[in-house]
Structure formats: structure tokens, C-alpha cells
Amino acid sequence: MSNPDYLIVGGGSAGAVLAARLTDNPAVRVLLIEAGADTPPGAVPSDIADVFPSSSLNPHYFWPQLRARRRPGGPLYPFPQARIMGGGSSIMGMWALRGMPSDFEAWADAGAEGWGPLDVRPYYRKLENDLDRDLSQRSAAAPYTIRRPPRQEWPECAAALERAAIARGLAVVEDINENPTDGFFPMPVSQSETARSSSASAYLTAEVRRRPNLRIMSDSLVTAIRFEERRACGVTVRRGDQETLVSARETILSAGAIHSPAMLIRSGIGPEDQLRRLGTAPVAVRAGVGQNLQNHPYLNLALTLPPRSRQDAAIRHFAIAGIRLSSGLEECPPADLLVFVIGRVSGQAWGPGLAMAGAALYAPCSRGSVTLSSPDITVEPDVSFALMSDPRDAPRMLAAARFAEGLLFEPGVADTFRDAFLLPPFMALDQFHRPGLAGALLAHGAKLVLNAPSVVSRLALNRMLRPGRWIGNRQRRRPLSDDEILSAVAPMGHVTSTCAIGRRDDPMAVVDSACRVHGVENLRVVDASIMPRVPSANTNLTTIMIAERAAELLARPA
Numbered sequence: 372m373s374n375p376d377y378l379i380v381g382g383g384s385a386g387a388v389l390a391a392r393l394t395d396n397p398a399v400r401v402l403l404i405e406a407g408a409d410t411p412p413g414a415v416p417s418d419i420a421d422v423f424p425s426s427s428l429n430p431h432y433f434w435p436q437l438r439a440r441r442r443p444g445g446p447l448y449p450f451p452q453a454r455i456m457g458g459g460s461s462i463m464g465m466w467a468l469r470g471m472p473s474d475f476e477a478w479a480d481a482g483a484e485g486w487g488p489l490d491v492r493p494y495y496r497k498l499e500n501d502l503d504r505d506l507s508q509r510s511a512a513a514p515y516t517i518r519r520p521p522r523q524e525w526p527e528c529a530a531a532l533e534r535a536a537i538a539r540g541l542a543v544v545e546d547i548n549e550n551p552t553d554g555f556f557p558m559p560v561s562q563s564e565t566a567r568s569s570s571a572s573a574y575l576t577a578e579v580r581r582r583p584n585l586r587i588m589s590d591s592l593v594t595a596i597r598f599e600e601r602r603a604c605g606v607t608v609r610r611g612d613q614e615t616l617v618s619a620r621e622t623i624l625s626a627g628a629i630h631s632p633a634m635l636i637r638s639g640i641g642p643e644d645q646l647r648r649l650g651t652a653p654v655a656v657r658a659g660v661g662q663n664l665q666n667h668p669y670l671n672l673a674l675t676l677p678p679r680s681r682q683d684a685a686i687r688h689f690a691i692a693g694i695r696l697s698s699g700l701e702e703c704p705p706a707d708l709l710v711f712v713i714g715r716v717s718g719q720a721w722g723p724g725l726a727m728a729g730a731a732l733y734a735p736c737s738r739g740s741v742t743l744s745s746p747d748i749t750v751e752p753d754v755s756f757a758l759m760s761d762p763r764d765a766p767r768m769l770a771a772a773r774f775a776e777g778l779l780f781e782p783g784v785a786d787t788f789r790d791a792f793l794l795p796p797f798m799a800l801d802q803f804h805r806p807g808l809a810g811a812l813l814a815h816g817a818k819l820v821l822n823a824p825s826v827v828s829r830l831a832l833n834r835m836l837r838p839g840r841w842i843g844n845r846q847r848r849r850p851l852s853d854d855e856i857l858s859a860v861a862p863m864g865h866v867t868s869t870c871a872i873g874r875r876d877d878p879m880a881v882v883d884s885a886c887r888v889h890g891v892e893n894l895r896v897v898d899a900s901i902m903p904r905v906p907s908a909n910t911n912l913t914t915i916m917i918a919e920r921a922a923e924l925l926a927r928p929a
Contacts, residue, residue: 375402375586377925378606378619380593380634382407383458384570384911385898385918386625388498391514391574392922394585402586402619404608407432407454409589410461410569412577419461420566423687423718426462427451433462437629439754441796441862448797450754451864452629456589457571459627460911463864465567466690467517467559469495469548470906470913473704474734481903482874484884486920494919495548495912501559504546514573515915518564519557520688520714527680528726528787529691529712535781536694544695553697553706558690561911570915594748596622596638596894598654603894609748621893623886625918628866628900632661632741633752635870635881635896640888649746655890659879661752664739664869665905666862667709668758668768669731670796672775672842673716674788675821675828681715681723688714695733695907696774698767706907707734708771710778717817724821726788728779730771731863733907736761741869756862765857772856776842785845790829793851795839796861865910870900885924897921 377393379386382405390403408431410419418425419432426432432455439450453462472488479487500513522530536555537543547556561568579585591610596603597618605618624631635641639654641661646653682688696708713727739757744750759765778784779791820831825844833841839859842849873880875889882888886895899914906913 374618375400376620377401379403379623381625382456384460384914387570387574388918391579394582400584404588404591406592410456410571422562424464425718437751441758457569460569465561466909467561467912468908470908471551474906478903483872494916516563516568517559524686526682526714531784531787535778535784553695555694602892624896625898628869631900632869635660636743659881661741661869665867667731667865668860670859671727671729671794673792674726675790680787704734709733710775721818730775732768736763789825790844791842793839867899867902867905870896871903872901886921
């Protein structure tokens with residue numbers, strides 16, 4: 372397709388939505404370019420379709436060299452970001468949470484006109500085919516299927532945690548998305564009874580792909596945006612050893628909150644000092660590109676389960692339930708803390724023997740950055756999350772962790788598991804999911820350990836989980852120190868805000884309320900990077916909502 376109306380860079384949670392919605396109009400021609408592999412109907416890999424997030428353990432679906440720092444000057448760790456059609460929606464844990472109203476009030480205050488709580492709600496409803504809602508409350512045309520694990524399929528530890536939360540005075544909120552508040556809730560998840568929902572499967576259907584006004588290029592890496600003066604006129608694309616210039620009336624970056632700012636900087640839009648250091652001719656100086664990086668810090672507590680407490684081996688639920696809490700810290704929004712329950716940690720046979728309870732800070736104040744050390748497209752960006760750098764974050768992270776720890780050792784909950792362990796940050800669960808004979812032996816070993824007598828299981832896991840450790844069972848506890856808790860904190864995959872919406876006179880703003888990049892023409896960004904503040908929720912549903920609203924904005928007459 373030559374000279375399309377819209378050229379979309381990235382087929383992830385936002386890009387796939389845009390491609391489908393824009394080509395609803397047969398007069399609009401769209402080219403979608405994805406760096407990773409395609410997942411067309413009838414050829415979706417089994418681990419992506421799986422209702423357990425097996426795809427999150429497949430290294431072929433990620434940018435291979437991407438690393439990140441938890442804290443400034445700290446060590447680099449591998450950081451997973453999707454490189455596959457559907458993006459994060461194809462590899463995430465499938466939690467389907469909307470942001471809180473206070474999130475979108477903050478967006479509007481930051482200059483995101485038309486993105487307030489009442490503005491975004493219709494677009495959430497437009498996308499959500501929530502099977503647990505009454506038919507009168509959902510649209511049959513909504514493409515993105517959501518459901519909740521039925522209580523009769525929960526492991527006993529999850530049911531016990533619900534009872535403990537109620538005993539502490541928390542309300543039970545059956546639909547946390549329509550009733551955003553503090554309380555215990557069954558986790559809405561992006562799946563039907565039989566398959567994952569991704570933006571690729573929900574929006575790039577066989578019918579959509581047959582449209583003559585849509586072309587999809589997969590396994591194709593966009594290396595730069597091309598400009599004539601300050602007008603974007605297309606991109607340079609590398610596929611294998613061949614590099615091609617592709618012209619377009621308008622270019623839309625949907626490459627995510629790490630690679631969208633990196634693409635802007637490589638193409639001459641970014642902080643002046645970075646452009647000068649890289650030797651890149653400036654097209655537009657915008658100090659906010661790559662700044663304001665936000666993510667949710669979290670930690671996990673693992674629970675070994677006796678057979679009577681386990682999720683049925685044939686049931687593959689991952690996320691089971693959550694608890695929203697408000698820290699009450701001055702200047703912090705409501706529902707800024709989250710506690711969550713994971714039913715099994717693996718889709719393999721040993722998975723039901725290990726559950727998890729986690730704690731997260733869902734409205735962090737700390738801000739990191741995405742910068743470039745080289746203009747070379749093969750050199751990944753430098754990512755620093757600066758977790759806990761704001762003094763308001765550590766006390767709230769500790770509050771969430773202490774709440775989770777306290778619930779676990781309520782008598783009715785502690786009776787459902789054998790031992791609890793603090794997991795280390797960045798623990799590579801894929802070490803137990805290797806292919807071939809080695810993987811089979813590791814999986815068999817994990818199953819033996821989890822089914823061994825408690826003393827054997829405890830000793831083996833205490834060694835395997837270092838620098839995490841055993842923290843207790845119903846007979847005794849080894850309390851965690853504040854330092855141990857904070858040392859176990861890692862960033863989630865919820866990367867946002869590096870190309871934030873804001874007013875043109877705000878030097879840290881990158882795009883306007885219609886997602887147009889300040890200072891240039893015919894270039895927009897539509898993905899999680901434009902969020903002025905990370906929502907107090909997992910980011911995938913909000914990213915899809917952004918794309919739904921952006922597609923409507925693009926369809927309106929200029």
C-alpha cells in the first residue's frame with residue numbers, strides 16, 4: 372500500500388484497535404507496521420490463546436535486549452516489553468481493570484481536555500464485552516471479552532482471604548470497574564472461558580483483515596520518522612536486510628511508553644541536550660519526551676498449598692481477586708494501594724501447588740526516564756524507573772505489603788497454606804519453563820518439591836528463592852523488616868507517561884488532547900505513553916480505551 376492515509380507504528384494494545392476502527396471507513400487507507408510476528412485468526416500460538424498467561428514466559432515475544440534499572444544508578448535487569456501482534460495484551464497477566472475517576476480528574480487538570488472521568492467512561496463501555504454484566508448493561512457489539520473466575524473455582528486460600536477482608540470491614544465489590552471504590556473484588560480478566568482476549572484477536576478479526584483498505588506488515592522494524600521541515604511524511608522501515616521508505620498522509624506512533632519516546636528522540640523530537648549529544652538534527656525541542664516515566668511497584672508472597680487447598684488442576688485461573696485500599700496519605704488519591712491473589716503460578720502440572728498474594732502501589736509519585744545513549748536503532752533505550760525516589764512512595768508500599776502480610780497470617784487464611792515466602796524481585800519463573808528434556812526435568816523437580824513433606828519443601832524453597840526467604844506458617848512467623856520488603860519491590864509491566872498529554876505551553880507536555888505531537892504536523896502518539904499519570908489500575912484496558920477515543924477523534928472532520 373503506497374501513501375496510506377494513516378501509517379500506524381506498532382500493532383499492540385492501541386495500534387491494533389486503531390487499525391480496525393479507522394478502516395471501518397472504507398475511504399480511509401491504513402498501513403499497520405509491527406516489529407514482531409503476526410498472530411492471525413487460525414494461527415494464534417497456543418501459549419498466547421491460553422487462558423493461563425503462558426505467553427508471558429516465552430522470550431520470543433519480547434524485545435530481547437531491553438534492560439531497566441529499578442533505581443537510579445542501580446543494576447540493570449531484563450525488562451519484558453512485548454514485540455508481537457497485540458503487544459502487551461498478548462503477553463500480560465490478563466487483569467482488566469479500569470482506572471479510577473480520580474486518575475482522569477488528574478489527567479484533565481494536567482491539560483488533557485476531554486479525558487475526564489465522564490469523557491472516558493463511554494469508551495470503556497464501548498470496548499468491554501463483560502460476560503458477568505446483565506445484558507442491559509453491555510453491548511453485544513463490544514469486541515473485548517471480560518469475565519471473572521467463578522468463586523466455586525477459586526483455591527481455598529482465595530476464599531479465605533475474602534472472608535478475612537470482610538472481617539476487617541472491607542466491602543465486597545462484584546464489579547469493580549462500574550463501582551470503583553475500596554474493597555475486595557473478583558478480578559475481571561481479559562478472556563472468555565476458552566481463550567485470552569487481546570487487541571489482536573478482538574479487533575484484527577478475519578473480517579477486518581479482509582478489508583481492502585487495511586494492510587498489515589509484521590516482522591518489520593520502523594527505524595525513523597521522516598520529515599519535510601516540520602511535517603511528518605512517513606517512516607523508514609527495515610525488514611530483514613531491506614530498508615524501505617514509506618510515505619503517509621499522517622503517522623501514528625503506537626510503540627509503547629519506552630519505544631515511542633525513543634522513536635521521537637531518534638527522529639529529532641526530544642530534549643535539546645539529548646538531541647545535541649546524539650548528534651541528531653532537532654525537528655522540535657520537547658523537554659518532556661522520555662521524561663515522567665511511571666510504573667507500579669509491587670512484590671509477591673508465595674504460598675505452598677496442600678492438595679486440599681489447591682485450584683483444580685484442570686482449571687487455569689491466574690488472577691483471582693484483588694483488594695483496593697486507600698492509604699489516606701495527604702495529597703495521594705483514593706485506592707492508591709492494591710493487594711491481589713494469584714491462583715496458580717504455572718500452567719504446568721506443578722502450578723496449582725503454589726499460589727501468590729501480592730501488594731502494589733497503584734498511584735506512585737516517583738518519576739523515572741527513558742533516554743538514548745546512541746541513535747543506533749539496535750541499541751535499546753536506557754530505562755530508569757526511579758522506584759521509591761519520591762518520599763511518599765515507600766511508606767505506602769510498606770502499608771500495602773503489611774496489609775497483605777497481616778491477612779495471610781489471619782488464622783482462617785494461614786490454615787489454607789503450608790508455608791509463605793517473600794519472593795525476590797525479578798525472579799525468572801521461566802527457569803521452570805524451559806523447553807525439551809531440561810524443562811521437563813525442572814518441572815518434575817518443582818512438582819516433587821511442592822508435594823514433599825513440609826520440612827523438605829520449606830528447606831528447598833528457602834534455598835531456591837534467595838534473596839527472598841521463608842516468612843512463616845500457621846505455627847510460627849519470621850516478620851519481615853521494612854528493608855526486606857522494599858528490597859523485594861520490582862516494577863510491573865505498566866509503563867506509561869513518557870509522551871504525556873498536556874498544554875502546548877507546558878514544556879513537559881508532548882502531545883495535545885487530540886494526541887498530536889506539539890511542534891510538528893501530521894504526527895500523533897496513541898498508546899500508554901500519552902497518559903499524564905499512570906492509572907490506579909493495570910494499564911492495558913486504559914490503553915485500549917485511549918485508542919478507541921483517539922480513533923473517534925481522528926474520524927471527526929478537521
